[in-house]
Amino acid sequence: MRTVRTVADLRRTLDAWRAEGDAIALAPTMGALHGGHLALVSLARGRADRVVASLFVNPRQFGPSEDFARYPRDEARDAALFRDAGADLLYAPDAEAMYPDGFATTVSLAGPALGLEADRRPGFFEGVATAVVKLLTRTGADEAVFGEKDYQQLVVVRRLVSDLDLKTRIVACPTVREADGLALSSRNAYLDAAERVRAPALHATLRATAAALRDGAPAGEALRGGRNVLEDAFDRLDYLELRDAATLAPMDGLDRTGRLLAAVRLGATRLIDNVAVDLEG
Numbered sequence: 001m002r003t004v005r006t007v008a009d010l011r012r013t014l015d016a017w018r019a020e021g022d023a024i025a026l027a028p029t030m031g032a033l034h035g036g037h038l039a040l041v042s043l044a045r046g047r048a049d050r051v052v053a054s055l056f057v058n059p060r061q062f063g064p065s066e067d068f069a070r071y072p073r074d075e076a077r078d079a080a081l082f083r084d085a086g087a088d089l090l091y092a093p094d095a096e097a098m099y100p101d102g103f104a105t106t107v108s109l110a111g112p113a114l115g116l117e118a119d120r121r122p123g124f125f126e127g128v129a130t131a132v133v134k135l136l137t138r139t140g141a142d143e144a145v146f147g148e149k150d151y152q153q154l155v156v157v158r159r160l161v162s163d164l165d166l167k168t169r170i171v172a173c174p175t176v177r178e179a180d181g182l183a184l185s186s187r188n189a190y191l192d193a194a195e196r197v198r199a200p201a202l203h204a205t206l207r208a209t210a211a212a213l214r215d216g217a218p219a220g221e222a223l224r225g226g227r228n229v230l231e232d233a234f235d236r237l238d239y240l241e242l243r244d245a246a247t248l249a250p251m252d253g254l255d256r257t258g259r260l261l262a263a264v265r266l267g268a269t270r271l272i273d274n275v276a277v278d279l280e281g
């Protein structure tokens with residue numbers, strides 16, 4: 001697995017593969033790899049002839065009080081893990097290569113990019129979308145895989161690709177979890193031992209709320225119950241919401257496939273998670 005940092009090197013490699021008729025899948029990441037990222041690479045590996053992983057800690061998706069400076073960075077470790085998971089190429093541009101001097105364009109979003117995460121992280125999805133458009137247009141990948149862990153991001157990216165006529169197919173990768181249900185996340189590394197014990201209550205509450213909805217509980221009641229549990233279990237509840245799985249439009253009841261999404265604060269760490277909630281169960 002080679003590492004390239006410039007658009008010219010990236011295009012040269014990918015153009016050669018395309019000339020051989022190879023289909024290319026992209027696994028975009030910010031590094032600090034865990035099993036969830038490796039699942040993106042394996043999913044890509046099973047779907048395309050060539051897999052490009054990208055590693056770019058995108059400054060534009062961090063707010064001023066967020067963890068950009070201390071975000072874990074270890075490219076050598078990440079490169080070894082990408083290689084072992086079956087990536088053919090690592091694209092690891094530096095910030096100057098992504099946002100050269102004078103860079104002045106940001107993707108502006110509405111629809112699924114409003115509310116939920118955007119309420120707590122203003123500018124986050126604009127930063128994600130700007131980087132994602134560049135990664136998709138630079139690679140021209142046939143497919144790109146995004147984790148369901150960041151469910152709102154996945155829906156925003158699908159909307160973006162459709163609205164801007166990008167040719168890449170977006171593929172969803174199921175969330176990878178610890179044995180106790182905690183969704184893998186690079187930020188789990190920030191949890192201390194006592195917080196780590198409390199963290200699985202997020203997924204447990206999402207599951208219990210989804211089960212109550214499937215069993216016919218009115219949405220208002222099920223959500224109130226879930227919110228109470230999360231308020232007790234965590235240091236702050238940002239949201240627990242039932243949304244349309246495809247559009248993230250609010251839902252008053254389980255009349256179509258929904259997604260339960262939640263975010264909480266645990267010590268200095270923000271945890272997000274989500275589960276499907278279908279009529280069929």
Ligand code: PAF
Binds near residue numbers: 128
């Ligand atoms: O999910 C992530 O790691 C990032 O938001 C992404 C998609 C790589 C864009 O920077």
